[in-house]
Amino acid sequence: MPDQYAISKLKEVVQKRGGNFLNPDDSMTNQLLESLLINEERYGYLFCPCRLATGKYTQDLSMICPCDYRDEDINEFGTCYCGLYVSREVLVKKKEVITVPERKDRPPSPIKMWRCKVCGYLCVRPLPPDVCPICGVTHDRFEEYRIK
């Protein structure tokens, strides 16, 4: 069973990942981090605490935290499937957290290239990030970018 020290260390690591915010509900966040650490002990990787693992790394890869679906769910619903990560709007309480439907069985969304108009950060994904991981501006400061 992971102890408080392990949970707070994982929290530090997750918080240092750019452009993402942990759920401000500390009790829920700590429970999810604890479950992630239990999954790491069990499988050898931080498998999503809200999904069923096969125990086979390559089959579970898309659901190792942060999962492949996190950013799209944050864009659409303001939170990832588990509620571990939230959007900036949820963080500042401008938006309520709602139940997120499972995305992994849906067909992938078309992707585009996005450019942060402030710092020039480029990314390729369905929608711009909630917050630029480099300079911290919000998604509305991004533009679609096309190579001419």
Ligand code: SF4
């Ligand atoms: S749903 Fe959230 S907690 Fe689960 S793997 Fe994705 S990002 Fe991590």
